Amino acid sequence: MSSSSSCTNILSILFTFIVFVLPTSAQQSTGACFTSIIGFGDSISDTGNLIFALNNSHRVNRLPYGETFFHHPTGRFSDGRLIADFIANALGLPLLTPYLPYYGDGWSFRKGVNFAVAGSTALNDDFFNEKGIKLETKNISLDVQLKWFKDFLSFMCSSKEGHCWSTKLPIGCIPKIPSTFHVSNAKDYDEETGCIKWLNDFSEYYNQLLIKELDHLRKMHPHTTIIYADYYQALITIYQSPEKYGFQSSPLVACCGVGGLYNYNSSCMCGDLGSTVCMEPSRHLSWDGLHFTDAAYRKIATGLLQGKYTNPPFTETCTLLEPIGNLDFPCNTF
Numbered sequence: 001m002s003s004s005s006s007c008t009n010i011l012s013i014l015f016t017f018i019v020f021v022l023p024t025s026a027q028q029s030t031g032a033c034f035t036s037i038i039g040f041g042d043s044i045s046d047t048g049n050l051i052f053a054l055n056n057s058h059r060v061n062r063l064p065y066g067e068t069f070f071h072h073p074t075g076r077f078s079d080g081r082l083i084a085d086f087i088a089n090a091l092g093l094p095l096l097t098p099y100l101p102y103y104g105d106g107w108s109f110r111k112g113v114n115f116a117v118a119g120s121t122a123l124n125d126d127f128f129n130e131k132g133i134k135l136e137t138k139n140i141s142l143d144v145q146l147k148w149f150k151d152f153l154s155f156m157c158s159s160k161e162g163h164c165w166s167t168k169l170p171i172g173c174i175p176k177i178p179s180t181f182h183v184s185n186a187k188d189y190d191e192e193t194g195c196i197k198w199l200n201d202f203s204e205y206y207n208q209l210l211i212k213e214l215d216h217l218r219k220m221h222p223h224t225t226i227i228y229a230d231y232y233q234a235l236i237t238i239y240q241s242p243e244k245y246g247f248q249s250s251p252l253v254a255c256c257g258v259g260g261l262y263n264y265n266s267s268c269m270c271g272d273l274g275s276t277v278c279m280e281p282s283r284h285l286s287w288d289g290l291h292f293t294d295a296a297y298r299k300i301a302t303g304l305l306q307g308k309y310t311n312p313p314f315t316e317t318c319t320l321l322e323p324i325g326n327l328d329f330p331c332n333t334f
Contacts, residue, residue, distance in 0.1 A: 033318035036112040037088055039096050040145050043118035043291055045084050048075030048098035050118040059271030064256055068281050068294045077118055079281045080294025086301035090321045099148055115145040170232045172199030173239050175254045175262035175289040193239040194252050203232055228311045234303040238285060245299055248283045255284035255293060264289030
């Protein structure tokens with residue numbers, strides 16, 4: 001893999017955030033925490049936008065993607081659900097509807113909408129064009145998603161208040177990254193987790209800057225509650241003690257792939273001819289070398305919803321969450 005494409009892949013996983021819309025006074029009297037969810041981001045949150053943009057030609061539009069929970073592909077880069085799915089269910093809301101397939105059908109978005117597109121970047125296309133970096137898919141960056149949101153805003157918003165959920169990956173632990181940046185120097189790897197230290201240091205640095213920016217936004221918008229969700233800590237805790245959380249002792253090995261140290265090969269990926277799937281996806285953290293399993297996303301969502309990895313704790317904002325054990329909602333809710 002070229003260095004340019006490697007940089008693009010790192011940059012593409014730098015953002016995911018969710019906006020929760022508060023209920024009106026009438027809805028508050030019924031005990032509702034939120035009326036809808038609006039999602040932005042990349043493949044961590046995409047529920048079907050990319051495969052629509054590519055006319056269903058992507059490998060994620062075929063099994064084994066979706067096999068564990070939905071039993072068919074849904075456009076999600078997982079064997080089942082994503083963090084946003086578990087959060088929506090805990091809030092008593094339907095799964096996020098992807099924006100592109102249902103554009104113009106406003107009724108589908110009354111309980112929420114998802115602008116996230118797999119492969120999208122936080123920086124716009126012009127930046128990459130100037131650097132001579134080729135993007136696999138154009139016009140799906142964060143600024144494009146925000147434009148879609150602005151077009152949609154007049155229909156959706158009934159309140160000036162909202163709740164923003166902002167997250168970031170420990171990229172040194174994603175199997176694709178150690179495969180790409182594999183080095184012989186043992187000092188580059190964390191002894192406890194096997195992750196690449198300098199990339200995780202980069203994630204931590206990014207998160208420190210993000211926290212400062214969120215503090216600035218809180219001062220600018222005092223009537224808006226902004227919740228910082230520490231996706232890094234929620235996930236790194238599992239990497240440090242995988243067996244404690246029900247996962248196998250080699251958490252960097254992908255469930256679906258084609259051999260190698262981490263069961264990841266960029267020339268033959270999950271869903272491609274020749275790839276194989278592990279017998280127990282629920283025992284694996286990584287699904288395809290870049291994304292996580294339904295079981296992993298459940299554990300991450302549990303940590304976030306219980307407030308341990310959010311600031312302020314999510315439970316301070318909404319005390320009416322469904323018990324985490326009840327997150328096995330029926331697949332016909334999709």
